[in-house]
Amino acid sequence: MxxxxxxxxxxxxxxxxxxxxxxxxxxxxxxxxxxxxxxxxxxxxxxxxxxxxxxxxxxxxxxxxxxxxxxxxxxxxxxxxxxxxxxxSSPITEPLPPLPRKPRMTSTDRQSARRRARRRMWNIVAIIGAILLALASGWFLMFALGVGFVTDIMCTIDIGTCPLESIDGTPIDTLPDAVFYATPDVIRELESGSSMPTSDMLAHGFTHEYEFQARAGEEYAIMVQFASPNAMQVRRNVAILDSAGFDAGDACQGDPLFAGDTGVAFICGIYRTGTWKVRIFGREGESTGTYVVLLERLN
Known part of the structure; x- marks a missing residue:
């Protein structure tokens, strides 16, 4: 049927x-x-x-x-x-006109888009310092000790959510693709073209998710950059999900922003209209601490 x-x-x-x-x-x-x-x-x-x-x-x-x-x-x-x-009336042999094909991006176009994404990320790096200075002084010691220290205290005294330790009995340390299975602890909206990137702090075992509205045929640059000194392999802890909740990796080419894989920039061709998601998983020694996320429409 x-x-x-x-x-x-x-x-x-x-x-x-x-x-x-x-x-x-x-x-x-x-x-x-x-x-x-x-x-x-x-x-x-x-x-x-x-x-x-x-x-x-x-x-x-x-x-x-x-x-x-x-x-x-x-x-x-x-x-x-x-x-x-x-x-x-004449018989209908071809009732549906052929769909106009959206021209594919050439290698030159993609390189240009990546350069634009990287230039914007340099602005983000400059903003990170201002973000950290703007934090309330009462939290400064906790941030200096590490975001994991803060969440451990909150979990211990039962005023916050405890970090995810395993998925279906499998420790998350042994799951390289845990980002696809972790349930988001925080969900926020993400707007394209914002002059100020969205920033937050992520602890080990926690997941943040950002939603944005997109239409088929549009193209977006999505950037996630960690400011933590121990950040590395960020790429494997960030996932782009389409409006049906499926991995959109085939439509989103991701490249490291800087040496050491402390951040990643995606160029995504939207093939399905709806709510798309950027999911970030906190993994100790890879993707924890302060980060910024930015969305920019390219066409």
Whole structure:
């Protein structure tokens, strides 16, 4: 049985191009009245919508939604008029126009995008000092002793969440991809183009997640940089998840920002509209302490 839910979702989001792409194989392999009705809604031109609706009614003359939409598009017509127009209309062999292909980024374009990302990260590094100086003096000693020290105290006196030690019985120290399985302890929104990067402190065993809204076809630079002296291998502790919650690694090329892998910059081509996520996992000796995260749309 065909699942039309993704098509309805695309149409509700006014993403007709995605709806047409999803319908193409269905109409070729197993066309139904429902599929032709959805194709009519996905069309940009009124005449093509009408043709799709007529195909739907040929398969199911009692399809309520198709009848209603056809009435809205054509108005009330006599049966003889409809028969005459149907006889004169040419058969539909290719109801869905080919989708315009978004030009792929060339190697030069990608290098340019990375340079822009790195230039912005230099600004972030300069801001890190200001962020640390702005911290309340009462917390300074705790930060100097280490963020892990603070969370250990809070966990011990039962006023905070304790760090994650294992996942399904497996110690997190032995899970290189723990970032994909850890449940976020903190979830925040991330906005593109903000002049001030978002900053926070991350302790071992904790997970921070940032959400941002993106549409298919857009391209973003996502940067995460740790200021901790012991930061390393940050790349494996940062994940980009698409709007369905799946790993978007194939669409996001990640490169270290500086020597030592203390930060990472992703160039992500958005292929699915919705809420995307940047997840950061705190691992002792790799990705703990002060960090900044920045989102910038490239197109």
């Amino acid at each position: 065909v699942d039309y839910t993704p098509i309805y979702t695309a149409l509700e989001n006014d993403d007709k191009a995605t709806a047409r792409r999803l319908l193409r194989s269905i109409l070729k392999q197993a066309p139904t009245a429902e599929a032709w009705y959805l194709a009519a809604r996905a069309m940009e031109e009124k005449e093509k919508s009408i043709q799709c609706l007529r195909k739907a009614l040929e398969l199911d003359a009692l399809h309520t939604q198709a009848n209603r939409l056809l009435f809205q598009l054509e108005g009330a017509k006599s049966l003889s008029e409809l028969e005459r127009e149907r006889a004169q």
